[in-house]
Amino acid sequence: MAKVEQRHWASSLDRGGLSRRDRRAGSYQAYLPDPLVDRPLMLTGETAADIAEAEAAITRLDTEAKALAETEALSRLLLRAEAIASSRIEGLEVGARRLLRAEAAQALEGQSTDVTATEVLANIDAMALGVNSIRRGETITVEVLLDVHRRLLTGTRLEQHGGRFREQQNWIGGSSFNPCSAAYVPPPPELVPGLMVDLLAFCNGDDLPAVAQAAIAHAQFETIHPFVDGNGRTGRALIHLILRRRGLAQHVVPPVSLILATWTQSYIDGLVSFRHIGSATSPAAVDGVNIWVSRFAAACTRAVADASAFEQKAADLEQVWRERLAPVRTGSATDLLLAKLVGAPILTVTTAATLIGRSYPAANTAIDRLVQADVLRQVTVGHRNRAFESPEAVAAFTALERQLASPAGDTRSSAPSRPAPRRR
CATH class of the missing domain: 1.10.10.10 (Winged helix-like DNA-binding domain superfamily/Winged helix DNA-binding domain)
Structure with a gap:
C-alpha cells in the first residue's frame, strides 16, 4: 500500500550567506510507492484504445521506414535529438551544428575541446548503448541500467556517482539544502535497491501491452529517483529499453520522451496522478494509472507522427540533391x-x-x-x-x-515550450 512517511531532517549547515529556510532542520514526507510486481493494474477501454493506437504507430514506423536508405540513419538522428533536448532540459546548451562538429573532432582526434558538447555526446552514447544492449525477449538487468547511467555521468563533475544507486536522500523542488519545502521527496535510500529489483522484474514481464509497460515503468523509475543525478536521462533510456525488448521498436526509436518534455505540465500532472496514496485498487489509484498511461500513449503517437514527417522531409531533401x-x-x-x-x-x-x-x-x-x-x-x-x-x-x-519542442508540432502556430534551437 503506497504511503508517505514522516521523517526528520537534521541540518548541519551554519554557513553565512544561507537563508534561514536553507539552514533549518525540520520534517518532510518521503513517498513510499507500491511495488509493481503482482500489483493489480486495471486499464479502461479508452486507455486500451490509446495504447493500441500508439503501438500500431510505433510498429508502422519501425517496419515501414523507407525514405532514408537505412533506418539506422533515422534512428541515430532521433537519438541525437533526444540527447540534445535532454541536455537542454538539464541545463547543457549546445546546438546541433556545434554537437556535430565536436563529434567529428572526437572521431579525428580522440577527443573534443568542447566540454559541454562532449557531455552531450556521452548522453548519445549512453542512449545508444541502452537501445542496442537489449534485443527482443532479452532480460533488462540491473547491470544494463547501471551501465547506461555510468556512461551518462562519465566525464562530468558527478562521475563518481555513475552506475551507483544513491546512498542519500534526494528531493525535487524547494531548497537545494534540505527537503523540508520540497515539491516531492522520493523513497529513502535504503529502500532503493529493493524497489529497483521489483521495477526491473516488472520490466521483464509480458502481461501488459508494451506501451503500458513502458509508461508505468518510467513513472515508477522517476518516482523512485534512484540516482544522485541523471535520473531524467536514465528514465528516458528505460523507455527505449522496454520498447526494444518487447519487439515494438527494433530499428527506429520514436522520440517519446521529447514529447513528454514538451508537454511539461501534462507530464508532471500525469506523474503526480500516478503517485497514489493507499490501496492500488482504490478509484484514485486506478484513475491515476489510466490518466498517466493515456498521456504517455498520446506522446508515443505524436512522436511517431513527428518522426515520420521528418523522414519524408529527409527523403525530399535527398531527392533535391540528386536532381x-x-x-x-x-x-x-x-x-x-x-x-x-x-x-x-x-x-x-x-x-x-x-x-x-x-x-x-x-x-x-x-x-x-x-x-x-x-x-x-x-x-x-x-x-x-x-x-x-x-x-x-x-x-x-x-x-x-x-x-x-512545439506542443502542437508546428512552430509557426505553437512556439517551443522548452529550450530549443533558434531558427537560423
Missing part, C-alpha cells in the same frame, strides 16, 4: 553517400569512406562532387582538421528539434 547532381550512377560512391548524408551531416573523407564501404579516393571524389554542387561545404573541426558539412541537413535536423 542537383544528376545524373547519379546507381551504386556509385556519390549515390551511396547521398543516401547517408542526412544521418551524417558533418563528415570527413575517412568517415565517409567507412560509411559507404568504399576506398578513400572514391569517397574523396564523391565529396568533391558534392562540394561543387553546394551540397557540402568545407569546414574546420578540432585542431585545423578538414571536414565537410551539409548546411541543409543540419537545418533539417534543427527544424526537427524545434518541431519536437
Whole structure:
C-alpha cells in the first residue's frame, strides 16, 4: 500500500550567506510507492484504445521506414535529438551544428575541446548503448541500467556517482539544502535497491501491452529517483529499453520522451496522478494509472507522427540533391553517400569512406562532387582538421528539434515550450 512517511531532517549547515529556510532542520514526507510486481493494474477501454493506437504507430514506423536508405540513419538522428533536448532540459546548451562538429573532432582526434558538447555526446552514447544492449525477449538487468547511467555521468563533475544507486536522500523542488519545502521527496535510500529489483522484474514481464509497460515503468523509475543525478536521462533510456525488448521498436526509436518534455505540465500532472496514496485498487489509484498511461500513449503517437514527417522531409531533401547532381550512377560512391548524408551531416573523407564501404579516393571524389554542387561545404573541426558539412541537413535536423519542442508540432502556430534551437 503506497504511503508517505514522516521523517526528520537534521541540518548541519551554519554557513553565512544561507537563508534561514536553507539552514533549518525540520520534517518532510518521503513517498513510499507500491511495488509493481503482482500489483493489480486495471486499464479502461479508452486507455486500451490509446495504447493500441500508439503501438500500431510505433510498429508502422519501425517496419515501414523507407525514405532514408537505412533506418539506422533515422534512428541515430532521433537519438541525437533526444540527447540534445535532454541536455537542454538539464541545463547543457549546445546546438546541433556545434554537437556535430565536436563529434567529428572526437572521431579525428580522440577527443573534443568542447566540454559541454562532449557531455552531450556521452548522453548519445549512453542512449545508444541502452537501445542496442537489449534485443527482443532479452532480460533488462540491473547491470544494463547501471551501465547506461555510468556512461551518462562519465566525464562530468558527478562521475563518481555513475552506475551507483544513491546512498542519500534526494528531493525535487524547494531548497537545494534540505527537503523540508520540497515539491516531492522520493523513497529513502535504503529502500532503493529493493524497489529497483521489483521495477526491473516488472520490466521483464509480458502481461501488459508494451506501451503500458513502458509508461508505468518510467513513472515508477522517476518516482523512485534512484540516482544522485541523471535520473531524467536514465528514465528516458528505460523507455527505449522496454520498447526494444518487447519487439515494438527494433530499428527506429520514436522520440517519446521529447514529447513528454514538451508537454511539461501534462507530464508532471500525469506523474503526480500516478503517485497514489493507499490501496492500488482504490478509484484514485486506478484513475491515476489510466490518466498517466493515456498521456504517455498520446506522446508515443505524436512522436511517431513527428518522426515520420521528418523522414519524408529527409527523403525530399535527398531527392533535391540528386536532381542537383544528376545524373547519379546507381551504386556509385556519390549515390551511396547521398543516401547517408542526412544521418551524417558533418563528415570527413575517412568517415565517409567507412560509411559507404568504399576506398578513400572514391569517397574523396564523391565529396568533391558534392562540394561543387553546394551540397557540402568545407569546414574546420578540432585542431585545423578538414571536414565537410551539409548546411541543409543540419537545418533539417534543427527544424526537427524545434518541431519536437512545439506542443502542437508546428512552430509557426505553437512556439517551443522548452529550450530549443533558434531558427537560423
